[in-house]
Amino acid sequence: MRGSLIVVSGPSGAGKGTLIEAALDEVPNLSFSVSATTRKPRPGEVDGRDYVFLSRETFEAWIEAGKFLEWAEYSGNLYGTPADQADKLLDAGRSVILDIELQGARQVRENRPDAVMVFVRAPSLEETQRRLEDRATETADAIRSRMTAARTAIAARDEFDFEIVNDDLATSRPAMVKLVEEIVRNPGIPISSQ
Ligand code: ADP
Ligand code: 5GP
Numbered sequence: 434m435r436g437s438l439i440v441v442s443g444p445s446g447a448g449k450g451t452l453i454e455a456a457l458d459e460v461p462n463l464s465f466s467v468s469a470t471t472r473k474p475r476p477g478e479v480d481g482r483d484y485v486f487l488s489r490e491t492f493e494a495w496i497e498a499g500k501f502l503e504w505a506e507y508s509g510n511l512y513g514t515p516a517d518q519a520d521k522l523l524d525a526g527r528s529v530i531l532d533i534e535l536q537g538a539r540q541v542r543e544n545r546p547d548a549v550m551v552f553v554r555a556p557s558l559e560e561t562q563r564r565l566e567d568r569a570t571e572t573a574d575a576i577r578s579r580m581t582a583a584r585t586a587i588a589a590r591d592e593f594d595f596e597i598v599n600d601d602l603a604t605s606r607p608a609m610v611k612l613v614e615e616i617v618r619n620p621g622i623p624i625s626s627q
Contacts, residue, residue, distance in 0.1 A: 435524060436526050436617070438528070439549050439551060442533055442552055444555070444580075447583075451606075463530060466531045468533070469492060470487065503537040507534045508582060509575075513537070514533060554587060554597075561583055562580055
């Protein structure tokens with residue numbers, strides 16, 4: 434039995450990475466799909482663990498070679514999900530979680546109708562911006578660009594199967610773990626309630 438393909442999307446700064454980490458810690462049989470990107474590594478990020486960091490030239494060669502399940506340009510950089518890694522894990526019966534932006538999420542929904550789509554957002558755009566500023570990993574320009582993308586993402590949240598409002602982590606963390614657990618336990622079966 435193939436595992437579940439889980440797409441997590443939502444504004445930058447919403448807390449996707451934080452909640453995905455909680456799910457990976459607590460849900461058995463779940464793996465993270467390591468994306469490729471042309472973005473420069475942040476301090477502490479490890480090549481091959483957080484992302485596969487590529488030059489634009491190499492990324493474009495990977496597109497040409499059909500290596501991506503989905504890819505998109507976001508805030509001046511290219512990001513994509515290598516298909517072979519995710520498919521190997523799914524074939525082996527593991528569930529796979531993707532942390533991707535809206536354009537990529539739409540491509541996965543189109544190409545893999547069995548994927549379960551989860552939208553994560555902060556309680557407000559103001560709080561999203563505050564989190565990005567506190568995280569302090571982006572320039573002011575990059576934060577502005579991410580906030581523009583955040584408005585577009587929020588407008589598309591109805592396209593997703595589930596929404597987690599990441600207000601207080603004491604509540605949102607267990608909510609995420611429970612949701613992902615249920616999706617992993619029932620691959621291919623639609624879940625009717627959150
Ligand atoms: P994303 O992956 O969506 O860009 P992160 O997981 O990196 O978001 O979270 C953005 C920032 O907000 C990080 O500094 C993280 O520690 C913080 N954060 C995450 N969830 C919460 C929360 N519920 N309340 C306050 N801060 C949060
Ligand atoms: P960051 O630069 O903060 O790590 O990620 C920026 C945005 O790119 C986030 O919204 C994240 O979900 C998205 N992203 C990360 N990997 C991929 C990917 O493989 N494909 C797509 N489409 N988006 C990605």
